[in-house]
């Protein structure tokens with residue numbers, strides 16, 4: 001281990017300097033992931049990184065994005081490349097949105113507040129999870145860029161109605177209902193690592209891991225206890241993730257969209273669809289956007305890579321709703337591929353979590369900066385100056401019509 005890293009781990013006075021120095025030497029999201037891995041105990045890293053069962057879909061998300069070929073259009077004037085898009089009538093500086101994530105204080109003590117600060121600096125929307133580790137109101141007070149609220153609809157619909165009202169009152173602009181979590185999936189990597197949220201279990205292994213990651217352990221033990229403050233469900237909110245899993249009771253159906261639609265004033269987004277039929281049905285029921293997503297490979301294993309499911313959903317929806325995309329994005333060229341295949345914008349999950357774990361808000365900012373810069377380069381080199389849904393570039397797999 002280098003001296004610089006030891007100083008950082010022990011939180012020396014030079015930590016901030018070394019951290020920003022080290023961050024600027026993170027050239028890719030994978031570089032941030034390596035830093036995150038060094039800073040986090042194994043259980044926290046496995047919770048961040050893992051997927052469902054054999055993680056086939058987790059790997060497939062990456063291999064499908066890597067298999068996309070871009071055929072550039074040459075000899076275009078690409079001096080002015082514009083990443084901006086318009087979504088729900090608002091202009092956004094780039095097509096990147098920060099995806100909802102449960103329990104970010106496990107990755108960095110500032111958790112959602114750090115993410116909200118970084119989102120504000122970059123001007124990108126941040127989708128706050130039902131399972132956030134800071135209350136949705138506290139995040140709203142800290143945020144200055146658009147916030148959306150992600151809803152898990154629990155068996156007890158009263159909890160969900162209450163969350164919708166609170167999000168509306170706190171000024172959240174869009175409601176994102178996640179529909180690929182009818183039950184919690186089997187995440188064996190988490191089971192083996194002994195992940196229990198929000199309260200980590202004290203075992204010989206977790207004590208050793210804490211000792212190996214003193215900066216993380218210090219903040220974790222001296223800070224406010226990790227919890228899911230949005231949930232008013234008594235003891236369950238403090239129980240294990242398995243206990244919490246009981247709240248996903250599998251009873252959510254299309255009929256529920258009706259009361260959700262009527263309870264929410266503003267754009268309604270369904271997250272976690274992969275089939276064209278489901279997308280058509282969602283749009284018929286009046287949703288403004290869908291997120292083609294397999295939850296980053298964390299739910300049902302063996303579902304298609306989300307990028308492979310995107311073109312059929314785009315065809316089915318046409319211009320009746322916005323189609324957003326997530327699962328597997330690690331490069332600006334992945335963002336360009338998704339927009340080329342018809343996505344209006346792209347959510348990123350792990351990409352910014354690596355930054356968060358590596359260095360708090362500065363790390364999240366760095367993750368967004370890396371993706372933006374790579375997107376700008378990919379656009380210029382492919383002869384694209386504007387992100388018009390479905391129109392720019394060009395892939396030979398999956399097939400996309402050339403300009």
Ligand code: FNR
Nearest residue numbers: 048099100101102129178295296327328348349350
């Ligand atoms: C998630 N995701 C997620 N989605 C959601 O709707 N509510 C949630 O609370 C969470 N929690 C969560 C925790 C962690 C640690 C991860 C990595 C992901 C899924 C997330 O919103 C998004 O769909 C995926 O992260 C996208 O895939 P990538 O970008 O991580 O590959």
